[in-house]
Amino acid sequence: MEGITVKGISKRFGNTPVLTGISLTAAQGECMALLGESGSGKTTLLRILAGLETPDQGTLQLNGIALDQPAEQRPVGLVFQDYALFPHLTVAKNICFGMTKKQDKPTILKEMLQLVDLEGFQKRYPHQLSGGQQQRVAIARALATKPDLLLLDEPFSNLDASLRKQVRQEISAILKHTHTTSLFVTHDLEDALAVADKIVVLAHGKNVRTASPPELCRHPKHPAVAALLGNWNQLEITIRSGKVAHGVHLPERLTAPLKDGQYTALFPYDAARPSSEKTPLSSRVDHSFYNGHGFTGTLLCQESVIRTFSREELPAGAEVYLELEEKNIQFYAHE
Amino acid sequence: MAQTAKQKRFSVHYWLLISTVVAAFIAFPLLVILYHLFYEPHIWTTLFTTLRTGYIFNTFYLAAGAIFLSLILGVPTAWAISNYRFPGSRFLEWGLILPLTIPTYILSITYAGIFDFSGPIQRFLRSTYGTETAQNWYIDIMTPNGLLVLLALSLYPYVYVAAKTAFGMRSASYTEAARSLGAGKIKTFTKVVLPLARPAIFGGLFLVVMEVFNDYGAARYFGVPTFTTEIFRSWFSREDGLSIAVKLSALLLVVIIFLIRAERTQRGLAQRSGGVRLRPVRRTEIKGWKGILTGAVCSLPVVFGFAIPVAQLGYWSGLTVQKIAGHELGVLILNSCLVALVTSVLVVSIAVLFAYTRRITSHQLGHFISQISVIGYAIPGAVIAVGVLLPFAFADRQLHQWFGGEGRAQLWLSGTFGCLVFAYIVRFMAVGFNGVEAGFEKVSTRLDEAGRSLGRKKGSLLLRIHFPLLKTTLAGALLLVFVDVLKELPLTLILRPFGFDTLATRTFELANDELIAQSAVPALVIVMVGIMPIFLLHKVINKQAWKG
Structure with missing residues (x-):
């Protein structure tokens, strides 16, 4: 199957279960939101998908192939909450960091800068950019490796309210344009509603509801979802x-x-x-x-x-x- | 899945394995000495029946006295600097660290020269009041008490730095809370400020005591027998010298291990924080004659611990520079720099290996390795020298037999440059490791994860992310180790290759031959190089303060 399939993922930290039997699927090109309060295990699931944590149980499949390589070998891009741009590298070098020798660096760099609307910024350093610009560099850096899956950790949490609406639209447009399967973690219902095609609500390490945004709002079906809706x-x-x-x-x-x-x-x-x-x-x-x-x-x-x-x-x-x-x-x- | 998981674990194990092997080498000399606590027990009898015991009393007397005096010199000055502004306070903030650049043996030699019959004080008294008065006013500083004062004068900066950091880091909220609850200034200081700073001050005192134990040159020059001079004396003067020296080293090591435990406990206490946000203390200005008086009092340690001895060294150097300059001085500087450079590069490389291993693995061993590697700094150079020499000498004997040699064994390994550098690494690993690890901690692990998710392996991350980000930190660590090696005396005296002189050993030898004025030239070079890290550190601190 094209897209991402997660089956029965469980993870404990010591004696604390963080994730219990999580299963979900997202089709090729779909954007899925992992919605939950802090401590719901959503970030751990993201890190498992990125290969930064190993699950105790369960399997991952990406486009029909098992996803079990170490982080550095996965065809998965990750955008960190704090962007994690390398402070000693320019925008261009940050974007090119993950590219392989086979890739055509200048062309892809140009394409990426165009995609995230940062042409002319390639020689700047991260600290010379605004928060929104830094985030777009982080996205470009992750997309430059042409990943089959893009993961975003709380992509809107570092932005103030006025910028947030604009960035939601921008990210939504970028994801649609590149047709990349993507999964993002958020604790904010509005973020999820505005960007995602499908929302998965996590509570206490369990998948309690998977639904499209309108469906989720009309039929929460679970107290944790109702609590999120307010x-x-x-x-x-x-x-x-x-x-x-x-x-x-x-x-x-x-x-x-x-x-x-x-x-x-x-x-x-x-x-x-x-x-x-x-x-x-x-x-x-x-x-x-x-x-x-x-x-x-x-x-x-x-x-x-x-x-x-x-x-x-x-x-x-x-x-x-x-x-x-x-x-x-x-x-x-x-x- | 199983295959790749195994591969991943393997790559971590690879780092851990290399680190463990290197750490085992570094710990080996100390294990050898601890082993000798139980080896050849009859030596203990000899030790307790035949040797003098005054040195034990002297050692603890000096340690206790140095603690007391460095508290008096270090804590009030730190308090004044971190709470008040007064004339000269900006300079004194880092100026009070300057006495640290003069090794205790150089300070002692210099002051012995100043108070000597031919020194400036006596000459002045003779020319002004006549010979008889001058003789009545003669002060013999080459006594245990004189040594004590000089030790404190050159070591108090450890306490000053620790106390100043603790006073400065403390949040203003604590003192304000105490004041609002009705505690006066004195009660606030004794009940709140001092207890909060106590673990840090204890850490500073720990370093003072370690340096007192480490000192050989000053005690030897003043003729005050201590543990360390006794290790040297028994070694060079007795038939069974090495066995005795090892036993003495083992005894001292036990004392030190106790002190390390105590210091760790105190440091553990320092981590109890109430979660109060750090709010820097605003410094009040002291104006008028009170300010001038404060400045004058606070500058006394710098005057006596730095300005006067450096002026004296400068004066002597001017007189004798022609005798020693040129070829001899060049060789000394070259030797010292060579050995210091090789050591500091190796120390920093190993420190990077340990720190990075600890970063990428959660294995207990990583933590253990970092603990072992820093212990050497608490161990006196003479003890380390003994611990290094034993296995090297053993290996020499084995090699000798291997090649079917007869009679006394050849020195294949001991007394080599490699042996000396190895001992320096054991002793100064902590200096490099602490700096490097602190640097690594400042780099967010998110960057590692970002690098990995972009397809880079661990070695590549180290080269492409950590090295560029840690350039300054690594250079700083390199410089600190470099300076420490340059100053080191007892270990160098024991382990240096035959005929290999450094600035430190030559200074000491010249002074011992009563050529104090001539010893001033290499001594001054050591001091001048030693000022560099303090100056740079001060600049870095100021830059950070300006940024923040």
Whole structure:
């Protein structure tokens, strides 16, 4: 198969499992984001792909061939978070560093400088460049070896907000243009949404969700994904014979098909709306704040917290009835 | 998969293997001496029954006294420099290190000359107050106490540098917190500042004690028997001299190993940091006569430890330069530079090997190697010389038998240039290694990983990334080792090839032959070369300060 295939990768540091049974695939030319909070193991997975760490279990395949060589022999390019440009070499020498003797250095250098829009900068040293320019050199340096897979570690984290949007577009364009299979690590949802074709969410060393950006936002399906999305309510409930035995009493229409066990009910803030009529879900306002468009209220409902959006102010202590948009409620079963 | 993993491990093992072999060679002389603790036990009886014991008392008396005096000279000056600005403080900041450039034996010889009957003090007294008064005012400095003062005067910079760094690195937040909690200046100093700086100061004192143990020239010249002079004396004057010398060396080594343990523990304590961000201390200005007084007091160690002896050496050199200049001086400089250059290149190369091995492997052995390689700096030159000579002499005897020789063995290996250089490497490995390793630590491992992901092997990375980035560091390490070899006396005296004179040995010999004025010329050359690293270091530090 063309592209990258990761099968059952596990890795422990001492007694701490960092990655557990990670599998994923990205097709040739696809850009995939590894999204997760710090400590989720996403950077370790990237380093395993680059050959800088060895997995305890599992296999890697790139374009149908096993990827198990030492780092220096892998057809994989890596762009570091801090760029790791060699400070004693010029832009041109940095870009040419990884090229082999067989490669046509002047032509590729010119091509790369054009690609990352740095023509005329070849004689500068890294410290004479801005952060965004340094990053483009790092990308050019990795792409100059014509890798089959490009890895980027937190490519946007060192850039300030205004530059970030621009760089996302630039990188996206470069990757599309070279049609390189790529995989980048990020903790920022917006980065992932803006650049990736496919997003893999890692939590506690596990692959919890693989989806396209719109799919991920509509159906997080996992509490960790909902937490990353923000603006999603999470209710812990226990089901016994189709009814809520513990937690907020959700309508039986929803819970009836569920087997006995622990669940997390996931729904966006705006799927729980304050109602003018009396509903079975009564709650008390804990506090609320103005969010720029309306109010975000934090409500206490049967000892659980539910957040909601409201056009009107929600005074603390007021009683509010909630109406649930049932089609937007998803259940995640705990094992 | 298995194949490539094996290959990868092999390439790391390759570095580790070479490093281990080299480290084993470097550790060997010390192991030989430790082995002799238990070998030929009857020598211990001879040692304790026949030899004088005053030297043991002297050694510890000198060490204790040097600790006390170098604290007095080093800590207050470091405190003043790191907290205040006063007239001369900019110069004194590095000027206070200058006495370190004069080896203790040169300082002692010079002061002995100054206080001598024919020296400037007595001449001045005689011409002004007459012979009788002059004789009444005669001060004999060639006593244990005189030696003590001179040792402290030339070694206090170790304490000064350590204390100044500790005072300067400490975050201003700590003192401000103490002050805001109601502690006065004195309480802040004794309860917060001093305890925080204590491990560093202890490190400085450790070096002072090691140098006191190492000193041969000054003690010998002043006629004060110490451990080191006793090693020399028994060696050259007794039938069973070498056995006795080894036993003495072994005893001293045990003491030193204890001190090393203690120093490591203290250094461990220094790493407890509260995670407070470093905020440099703002130096307050002392104005008016108080400032001038502070400057004058702080410059006393520099005046007595550097300015006066260098002026005296300069004066003597002017008188005698014609006698020694020309061919003899040229040979001395050539010999010294040759041996120092060869040693420093080898030391820095081995240091790079060790530091890089440690960088690319997480194997315990890498750590162990770096620990072993630096131990030599704490061991007196005379002890190392004994440890090096034993296996070389043994090898000579074996070679002699091999070739069917009769009678006394030929000196194939011992007493050669190679033997001397090897001993220097054992002694000065730490000087090179510490600098080189610190340099490596400043290069982010991300650069190694970037290089590897771009297809470069480890050897190629060393040449193309680390060497260019570490050029200055390596040159600095080279220079420090060079200067240390140039100054070294006891080890050179024991191991030099027959008829091979260096600046250091010639200085000592001339002074011992009561040709003090003539000894000033080679002595002055050593001092002048020794100033170079301090001057360069000062420039580097200033540049960094300017950048930051």
